[in-house]
Amino acid sequence: MEVNQRFSRKRQAIYDAMLQSLEHPNAEMVYQTLKPEYPDLSLGTVYRNIKGMVESGDVICVGHVDGKERYDAHVHPHAHLACRGCGSVVDIEITEPMARQVETVARENGIEMDLRSLHFAGLCCKCKSETKS
Ligand SMILES: [Zn+2]
Numbered sequence: 001m002e003v004n005q006r007f008s009r010k011r012q013a014i015y016d017a018m019l020q021s022l023e024h025p026n027a028e029m030v031y032q033t034l035k036p037e038y039p040d041l042s043l044g045t046v047y048r049n050i051k052g053m054v055e056s057g058d059v060i061c062v063g064h065v066d067g068k069e070r071y072d073a074h075v076h077p078h079a080h081l082a083c084r085g086c087g088s089v090v091d092i093e094i095t096e097p098m099a100r101q102v103e104t105v106a107r108e109n110g111i112e113m114d115l116r117s118l119h120f121a122g123l124c125c126k127c128k129s130e131t132k133s
């Protein structure tokens with residue numbers, strides 16, 4: 001019964017950890033989360049598995065914070081904002097007019113844009129309200 005060999009226990013654990021996280025973790029964050037439960041897990045294994053998941057489309061890359069790639073296992077079309085204040089990556093739901101706008105821009109430029117790969121940089125709600133006061 002080696003049918004699910006491709007989905008090893010560790011790979012599954014890595015995927016589950018990413019699915020449960022709402023922080024859009026980087027590889028190190030996933031590694032730190034799983035370390036207590038999988039003491040023999042190496043950071044290299046986490047990197048390798050995440051890379052494989054990105055290639056197979058199970059996980060998407062949602063931008064870089066401090067030079068580190070951040071990932072999301074929630075792959076429905078949504079955009080992301082990387083906050084320059086606190087380094088968090090937050091979800092932005094794509095509204096109908098926004099999707100139409102993206103389509104228009106893509107058509108006018110003769111390009112194709114992936115709605116799951118829209119990244120914005122700026123400040124999250126929390127950081128924005130802190131700078132206002
Ligand atoms: Zn912030």
Ligand SMILES: [Zn+2]
Nearest residue numbers: 072074078091
């Ligand atoms: Zn997301």
